[in-house]
Amino acid sequence: MIEVRNIKKSFGDKIVINDVSSIMKAGQCNLIIGSSGSGKTVLQKCMVGLFEPDEGEVLYDGKNFLGMTQEEKTDIRKEIGMLFQGSALFVALARAIVLNPKYLFCDEPNSGLDPQTSLVIDKLIQELTIEYKITTVINTHDMNSVMEIGNYILYMYQGDKEWEGSNKEIIFSKNQRLNEFIFASEFLKDAKEMRMLEESGKIPNDRNMDELMK
Numbered sequence: 488m489i490e491v492r493n494i495k496k497s498f499g500d501k502i503v504i505n506d507v508s509s510i511m512k513a514g515q516c517n518l519i520i521g522s523s524g525s526g527k528t529v530l531q532k533c534m535v536g537l538f539e540p541d542e543g544e545v546l547y548d549g550k551n552f553l554g555m556t557q558e559e560k561t562d563i564r565k566e567i568g569m570l571f572q573g574s575a576l577f578v579a580l581a582r583a584i585v586l587n588p589k590y591l592f593c594d595e596p597n598s599g600l601d602p603q604t605s606l607v608i609d610k611l612i613q614e615l616t617i618e619y620k621i622t623t624v625i626n627t628h629d630m631n632s633v634m635e636i637g638n639y640i641l642y643m644y645q646g647d648k649e650w651e652g653s654n655k656e657i658i659f660s661k662n663q664r665l666n667e668f669i670f671a672s673e674f675l676k677d678a679k680e681m682r683m684l685e686e687s688g689k690i691p692n693d694r695n696m697d698e699l700m701k
């Protein structure tokens with residue numbers, strides 16, 4: 488489990504992470520989503536110690552990372568696997584996993600991949616996460632990933648934690664910014680409305696696809 492408590496980070500006058508707290512559990516995929524520049528990469532870098540937050544704490548299984556000695560930090564780092572944004576994926580993923588990490592950080596693992604390959608990567612990460620009880624933290628823009636593997640989702644908006652929940656909850660969220668981000672296209676907006684009507688029993692959910700496709 489990784490817990491971030493009241494993380495703040497600025498560059499010059501610009502607040503990039505504004506008092507973000509979250510608990511990311513072991514054995515599940517914890518996703519950080521949000522539009523470009525919302526602070527996903529900076530937050531992950533604060534978590535692994537590549538950036539020092541101005542305020543706040545990062546706890547690895549209850550131990551405060553920022554308060555550790557250099558030696559203790561090195562020990563924790565040995566348990567961390569990382570996939571950076573833009574890295575050669577299958578290569579990089581194998582290298583991260585072979586070290587048997589307790590914590591796995593992936594920054595946009597699907598960027599530049601087609602939807603099918605992305606799904607293969609997502610499933611692989613999810614299986615490894617469950618099997619080895621890894622605390623996996625994934626930054627992503629990819630809505631397929633959100634719906635497929637998002638056990639826990641933290642939505643960032645301009646440095647703030649705007650919403651958190653699971654992929655089961657996200658579809659019913661009334662947060663307007665989140666909905667605009669997730670259901671950006673008219674097609675997805677319609678799909679969401681349909682799903683909500685089905686769930687609330689207002690329309691039957693036993694559609695016959697063969698009939699509809701005629």
Ligand SMILES: Nc1ncnc2c1ncn2[C@@H]1O[C@H](COP(=O)(O)OP(=O)(O)OP(=O)(O)O)[C@@H](O)[C@H]1O
Binds near residue numbers: 522
């Ligand atoms: N080293 C840095 N120095 C100054 N500003 C930075 C630095 N790194 C990031 N920023 C700024 O912090 C903000 C958040 O950037 P970040 O890279 O975390 O966004 P992101 O959500 O990961 O975006 P993307 O989806 O494009 O990867 C941006 O405004 C960015 O310009």
Ligand SMILES: [Mg+2]
Binds near residue numbers: 527528529572626
């Ligand atoms: Mg980024």
